[in-house]
Each structure stands twice: as C-alpha cells, then as structure tokens.
Amino acid sequence: MTTPTRARAARRTACAAALLLAVTALPTSTAAATDAASHVEGQLPSGATYMMDVPAAWNGTVLLFSHGYTPAGAPNPAQNGPDAATKALLLDRGYALIGSSYATTGWAVTDAVPDQLATLSVFTDRFGEARRTIAWGRSYGGLVTTAIAERDADRIDGSLSLCGLVHGGVANWNNTLDPVFALKALLAPDADIPLTGLPDQAAATSAANALTAEVDSAQSTAAGRARIALAAALHNIPVWNQPTQERPAADDWDAQQANQYQAVKGLLQIAAFHRRQEAEVRAGGNMSWNTGVDYARLLGRSSVRKEVTELYRKAGLSLRADLATLNRAPRISADPGAVDWMSRTSSFTGKLTKPQLSVHTIGDALVPVQTESALKRAVTAAGSSSLLRQGYVDNAGHCTFSPAEQLAALHTLEDRLTTGKWRGTDADSLNSRAAAADPTTPARYVPYRPTPYLRPYDLAHHSDGQ
Structure with missing residues (x-):
C-alpha cells in the first residue's frame, strides 16, 4: 500500500509536471484519492x-x-x-x-x-x-x-x-420500416417516395417531407386518421407519448389518434429517413425488409389494435381491405451484406x-x-x-x-x-x-408488462424478424 507521505510526494510531482490531476498509485480494486474535485x-x-x-x-x-x-x-x-x-x-x-x-x-x-x-x-x-x-x-x-x-x-x-x-439494430430498422410502408401504401400508393436506398441526406429530407405532407392531408379526414392510426400501431406508438399531451381516456379514440399523429410525424422527420440514410451508408445497403410479413398478424399483436379497429369502424372503412392492400403491396428486400453488418455490430445474443x-x-x-x-x-x-x-x-x-x-x-x-x-x-x-x-423529483415506477415487440430479431434465435 502506498504510504501517505509517498502519496503526498506523488501529488506534488504531478502538480510540478502540470498534470491536471493528482493520482495516487494504488493496488487493483482500490480507489485512488484526490485532494479536490477534478x-x-x-x-x-x-x-x-x-x-x-x-x-x-x-x-x-x-x-x-x-x-x-x-x-x-x-x-x-x-x-x-x-x-x-x-x-x-x-x-x-x-x-x-x-x-x-x-x-x-x-x-x-x-x-x-x-x-x-x-x-x-x-x-x-x-x-x-x-x-x-x-x-x-x-x-x-x-x-x-x-x-x-x-x-x-x-x-x-x-x-x-x-x-x-x-x-x-436489425429489429429497430425492420420496425421503423413498417409504419412508413403502411403510410405510403395506403395514403400515397402512386407517389415516388423511396423508403430505402436513399443516396444522401437531401434525398432523405425530400422523402420525409413528401410523406409528411401526405400524412398532414390525411389527418383532415376520418379515413385518413384511421389509416395513420394503423401505421402507428405497426410501430407500437403509444396513445400518450409526450409529457405535454393530455393523457386520453381509455375509450377516447380521437384523442389517442391525435397524440399518435404527432409522433408519426416525428418518426418521419427523425428516424425513418434521415437516420436510416446514415445507417444504410454504414451498413453498405438496406438492412431491413418486409418480405413475408403478414400485416394483419402484426396488427393483431399490437398494443393499440383496439383503437385502430374503433377508428376504422367510426370512419366506415374496411380494416380487412386495407390490411389486404398492405399484404399485396410490393415488398422491400434487404441487402444481405447490410443485414450481416447490422447483425454483427448491433444485434444481441442475450x-x-x-x-x-x-x-x-x-x-x-x-x-x-x-x-x-x-x-x-x-x-x-x-x-x-x-x-x-x-x-x-x-x-x-x-x-x-x-x-x-x-x-x-x-x-x-x-x-x-x-x-x-x-x-x-x-x-x-x-x-x-x-x-x-431525491424527494424533490417524481417517483413513478409501476407494475407493467409490455406487449410483444412486433419484429424481433436477435442472435439467440434463428429468426427472420417476422
């Protein structure tokens, strides 16, 4: 053990050498002491x-x-x-x-x-x-x-x-793809809005703005609001998702959807295009896919499926028909090399x-x-x-x-x-x-069990994320 005298000498030497900190040499698993906060x-x-x-x-x-x-x-x-x-x-x-x-x-x-x-x-x-x-x-x-x-x-x-x-990472990008795929397929099926393979941030901005405009327009109709809720459900977007929002009643479907609408727009402007483009560059291609995905099955496991069914009923719109449209829409395939990179670097074994x-x-x-x-x-x-x-x-x-x-x-x-x-x-x-x-700030832990993640992918399962 270093003696107090030697420790003080070491600190004087450190100061003389213009080091920012004084350090005492200590054995493994023993904390060093300092004279003042550093x-x-x-x-x-x-x-x-x-x-x-x-x-x-x-x-x-x-x-x-x-x-x-x-x-x-x-x-x-x-x-x-x-x-x-x-x-x-x-x-x-x-x-x-x-x-x-x-x-x-x-x-x-x-x-x-x-x-x-x-x-x-x-x-x-x-x-x-x-x-x-x-x-x-x-x-x-x-x-x-x-x-x-x-x-x-x-x-x-x-x-x-x-x-x-x-x-x-793989699960994240698969689950980020699903809501934007649904929005494009249901709100703008003929629009030229690329969802993957964005060459640069300018293209990401253009795509994000184009799909956001479609969402803003859809929000003005009951049918559009129902379809936005469906897209939100495929990402498990909660109906109360900002502290500034009023927490809606369990059966206030309109208030729930209004809260989700803001979150969907945030998803479009933050992760779905801009962050995706940067991640695709790192991965060397598109690392997500929806080939083989049954969107009716995903909705059935969503945390907010009840809200979606009620909004579709209220709008007089066929949820079955829209899910069929999603399941018929041309799918997006992944670049195997990009999936491999994202899996190796950013997925977990558990x-x-x-x-x-x-x-x-x-x-x-x-x-x-x-x-x-x-x-x-x-x-x-x-x-x-x-x-x-x-x-x-x-x-x-x-x-x-x-x-x-x-x-x-x-x-x-x-x-x-x-x-x-x-x-x-x-x-x-x-x-x-x-x-x-800290008695001055909130303590809000609650008993809770989350519903399933809709597109899981990990290295502990031989899974394709469906």
Whole structure:
C-alpha cells in the first residue's frame, strides 16, 4: 500500500509536471484519492473526446455513461451523464462520472464501444483501478451499453440501460420500416417516395417531407386518421407519448389518434429517413425488409389494435381491405451484406455474464417500451434471465426519467452487485428508493408488462424478424 507521505510526494510531482490531476498509485480494486474535485477533458487517438468528473471523496465506483444518438453534422461533445441534475446528485454522492463523444456521429456503435472502453482505460491510468465499474446509457447509448455488457463484460461489473435500443439494430430498422410502408401504401400508393436506398441526406429530407405532407392531408379526414392510426400501431406508438399531451381516456379514440399523429410525424422527420440514410451508408445497403410479413398478424399483436379497429369502424372503412392492400403491396428486400453488418455490430445474443437492469418509460414513441420484450426474449433464450431485471416508469416521452428514478435504478443494480441477489425490483421498492435518493423529483415506477415487440430479431434465435 502506498504510504501517505509517498502519496503526498506523488501529488506534488504531478502538480510540478502540470498534470491536471493528482493520482495516487494504488493496488487493483482500490480507489485512488484526490485532494479536490477534478474535471478532466481530453482526446483519444480515435479523435473522440472524453470527459471525466471525479469528486474529492470518490466512493470508488465509476459510471461509464454512453450517450444517445447524435445526428450527422450535429455538435458532438463528450458526455458523462444524462442530465445536469442527475450528474450533480451522483457527484454529491461520490461517484466518478466518465464518458466519450464517440469518434463519429450517427449509428456509430463500431466507434462508440472502443471509444468508451478507451475512456475507461484513460480513467484507470489516471486515477487507479475502481472498486466497481458500471456501464450505463440512455437511448442509443442503451444499445452501446448492452453491446459492452455482452462483448466486454470483463471490463465492467454490471450495466444499466435507460430507454435503450435493447432490441438491437436489425429489429429497430425492420420496425421503423413498417409504419412508413403502411403510410405510403395506403395514403400515397402512386407517389415516388423511396423508403430505402436513399443516396444522401437531401434525398432523405425530400422523402420525409413528401410523406409528411401526405400524412398532414390525411389527418383532415376520418379515413385518413384511421389509416395513420394503423401505421402507428405497426410501430407500437403509444396513445400518450409526450409529457405535454393530455393523457386520453381509455375509450377516447380521437384523442389517442391525435397524440399518435404527432409522433408519426416525428418518426418521419427523425428516424425513418434521415437516420436510416446514415445507417444504410454504414451498413453498405438496406438492412431491413418486409418480405413475408403478414400485416394483419402484426396488427393483431399490437398494443393499440383496439383503437385502430374503433377508428376504422367510426370512419366506415374496411380494416380487412386495407390490411389486404398492405399484404399485396410490393415488398422491400434487404441487402444481405447490410443485414450481416447490422447483425454483427448491433444485434444481441442475450448472453449476459454480469447483471443488467433495463428501465423504460411506458409512453415512448421513438423507442417503444416493447423493445424490453425483445430484450427479455433474447436473454431468456440465451439462458441469462437470472441476470436481467426490467423496470417501467409511468410517464410519456423518450427518456423522460426524473433524477430520482435514475438514482433508484442505479442503487437497485448496486444492491444486486453487493449482495449477489436481485432485491427490490418491484415498483413499490423502486419508488421508495427514488424518494430516498431525491424527494424533490417524481417517483413513478409501476407494475407493467409490455406487449410483444412486433419484429424481433436477435442472435439467440434463428429468426427472420417476422
């Protein structure tokens, strides 16, 4: 063990060398001590930047945060926490927070995972080995976190996914294709609107705007609204999906559809064309398909099928006929090489070797809560179900967790790592943890069981995603 005198000498030497931080050399699994809170920013050999915040009274746990999707061309700063309020609470409790920018933007999993692990190595070199390392992330960062949990579990002790794309890349792009396919087939069958194979972002903008215009026009008629609801159902878009929306009554079909209409437009403007185009470039082609898909069967499994049937009845429109139209429409085939790339880089085996807690809001339109069903399917098939637990927050929107809810999830995972057993993963216990962690923000965990993910695809099944 390094003596206090030698530690002080080491710190004086570090300061004299103009290092940003003082580091004490400690044995494996022993946290380094610092005289004051430290904030470090730097750059990795990949070009990614990193950020580290270490409190003076570091508790020995480092949280490796993976941020969400950054659009191509957007600012790409390093991030080491989900939001300022949650970061402040964590630092106050002694956690070290680290994270990188990833070297590239977009569907950057092949950069994100090595950049995150490299950031962890830089942290260890500077501060010493952490007593405990937890990987966590939100949204696309949940996919990055789960990739680390499956492929680099030796670097971490456990993982926490928040509102994550835990269904994996192939499933994501298949399920993103279905609603736009339905909108085009039912609202604009003769329009020249490409759904895949977009050559550049300008073409993505043109296609997104063209189909959005068709949706806006359709929203003015009862038949159009019913068809928009059908498209929404194929993506499991919830009827309450933004905190600013009124939560509609269980039988207020019109209010439910009005909420979905806004989410459908968001899907068109965000993921269905612009993000798809960037991902297709990385994959080397179109990585999704709907050949062989029975849309009547998909609707039958959707979380909002009742709303669709009621709106069709109200409009005097034949749902059977529209489903037949969808099933007759010319289908889209995938590029096998692109599917292989997306499968290898961005899909999951379900084989966990360290505990993972995955948490989702129930009103998420961008990454529907049913992704948790896909994760559970893969983990169960791989024989790892004892290592996975899932929690659900009764709120609308994507990643709209309170600081209290996020700390409750973290503390629940930590309890599992300490005791070797899952305890307190029920909604009441999670809410009690949340209230204790931060009584100033909401605690809204609820008992919940999501319906099936409509187009699952994982490496634990020999499945074509239907």
